[in-house]
Amino acid sequence: MPSLEPAIVSAANPRVKGWAKLSERKYREREGRFLIDGVHLVAEALAAGWPLEHVAYEEGLGIPPELQALADSVSGPTWIPVSPDVIARCAGTETPQPVFAVARKKEHAPDALWAGGNGGPVVALDGVQDPGNVGTIVRSAAASGAAAIVLGRGTADLYNAKTLRATMGTLFHIPVLEADLTALLPEARKRGAKVYGTSLRAAASCYDCDLAGPGTWLVFGNEGSGLSPEVENSVDQAIIIPMTGQAESLNVAMAATVLLFESQRQRKFT
CATH class of the missing domain: 3.40.1280.10 (SPOUT methyltransferase, trefoil knot domain)
Known part of the structure; x- marks a missing residue:
């Protein structure tokens, strides 16, 4: 079973504000984190074992079916139900998909x-x-x-x-x-x-x-x-x-x- 956190409804939530700032390069570089938007990218990151901190999904829709098996089998990220307003605040597209992830940058050895x-x-x-x-x-x-x-x-x-x-x-x-x-x-x-x-x-x-x-x-x-x-x-x-x-x-x-x-x-x- 995935590790679940309480729902976040408000786009003014401090955590959401911090995630939204990751759309800017200076914050990505300072925090060492970035956003992954959409079912396909999140699935690829989970399958590859990329270090994810959180996966946020639209509360009313639940965890996307394409991600359910990965949610059950991959340990690491916490899964957080969020409102459509939170999705819209953090998404990088005008018509966002109902899921995004907060990922850590990965330093590859030379x-x-x-x-x-x-x-x-x-x-x-x-x-x-x-x-x-x-x-x-x-x-x-x-x-x-x-x-x-x-x-x-x-x-x-x-x-x-x-x-x-x-x-x-x-x-x-x-x-x-x-x-x-x-x-x-x-x-x-x-x-x-x-x-x-x-x-x-x-x-x-x-x-x-x-x-x-x-x-x-x-x-x-x-x-x-x-x-x-x-x-x-x-x-x-x-x-x-x-x-x-x-x-x-x-x-x-x-x-x-x-x-x-x-x-x-x-x-x-x-």
């Missing part, structure tokens, strides 16, 4: 970057600003068997509500770290990593490069300006995705997906 894991590449993002792009890249990285993801300076916050929704819960299944890429990439190269960066000026095709090695790093830059000069200086080889049709470039999330699944193809299907 070992994920060096251990090789399943042989998949490490993905590094340099100033990728759009939350939807960041979330989609996390989703593609998890789906294609990447080892880890590094968020460099200027990259959208992983715990932004839009980023979380775009990940579709995959962030709960892959290590995601934050780091200064200008310091991290030279360290990766010292440890034997092969660092590739995407560039429209590159001559080397991604299909002619070995993206299957356990020391492979794939670096993606800002939507408008690409890799910063400092990060570009730490790349071993610039590569390009050949395009035979009429398009100037690909969206960064699309480009990352192409390269991630090309890496998977080389590792698993050749």
